[in-house]
Amino acid sequence: MVIERKKRSEFNLKVELSIEQQEFIFKGILEGRSVKSLCTELQIPFNWVFDYALKDPEFHKKMQKTREYAAHLTVDDLLHIADDAKTMAEVQRAKVQSENIKWSAGKLMPEIYGERIELNMNHHLDLSSVLLAAENRVLPLLAAKSALVTPPVDVESRLISDSRASFESGEGNDAGENIPEELMDLI
Numbered sequence: 001m002v003i004e005r006k007k008r009s010e011f012n013l014k015v016e017l018s019i020e021q022q023e024f025i026f027k028g029i030l031e032g033r034s035v036k037s038l039c040t041e042l043q044i045p046f047n048w049v050f051d052y053a054l055k056d057p058e059f060h061k062k063m064q065k066t067r068e069y070a071a072h073l074t075v076d077d078l079l080h081i082a083d084d085a086k087t088m089a090e091v092q093r094a095k096v097q098s099e100n101i102k103w104s105a106g107k108l109m110p111e112i113y114g115e116r117i118e119l120n121m122n123h124h125l126d127l128s129s130v131l132l133a134a135e136n137r138v139l140p141l142l143a144a145k146s147a148l149v150t151p152p153v154d155v156e157s158r159l160i161s162d163s164r165a166s167f168e169s170g171e172g173n174d175a176g177e178n179i180p181e182e183l184m185d186l187i
Contacts, residue, residue: 015051022059025049026066032074071105075113078102
């Protein structure tokens with residue numbers, strides 16, 4: 001069986017459903033009947049109900065609420081769907097029915113009957129004031145630490161540069177008397 005899909009422009013927006021027809025449809029949905037079977041009984045084309053829902057937002061809203069309420073009722077029946085099953089064929093039939101009920105309820109109301117919990121949070125958290133306060137607490141500590149720690153001094157290169165300076169300036173009687181013996185070979 002091939003179901004032809006209509007283009008949006010092909011919907012019959014001139015459809016009218018009487019109050020009695022609408023109430024019949026709502027009552028039938030609550031009883032667990034399909035919209036198709038209700039349309040057959042009313043002797044109207046199947047798509048009229050959905051075309052009318054496009055036309056009348058109030059009818060659409062009532063139909064949606066009716067379907068949600070019917071889903072609650074049907075899900076409640078899941079607890080006893082296999083109570084009367086005696087044979088394996090009846091158990092399999094109950095299993096298929098329960099799977100169909102769970103699927104349709106999960107699609108109609110995923111927040112209640114969905115299998116997956118989906119959490120969507122969109123919250124803006126401004127941490128700039130917290131970071132600024134932390135920086136203000138750390139800066140004095142860093143300044144105190146840098147004041148206590150002096151840069152490392154390379155003693156050997158300082159001795160050599162001081163010795164060269166005194167050697168070149170000619171200080172002392174003997175040009176080599178201020179230079180330690182260990183450093184004389186480096187000069």
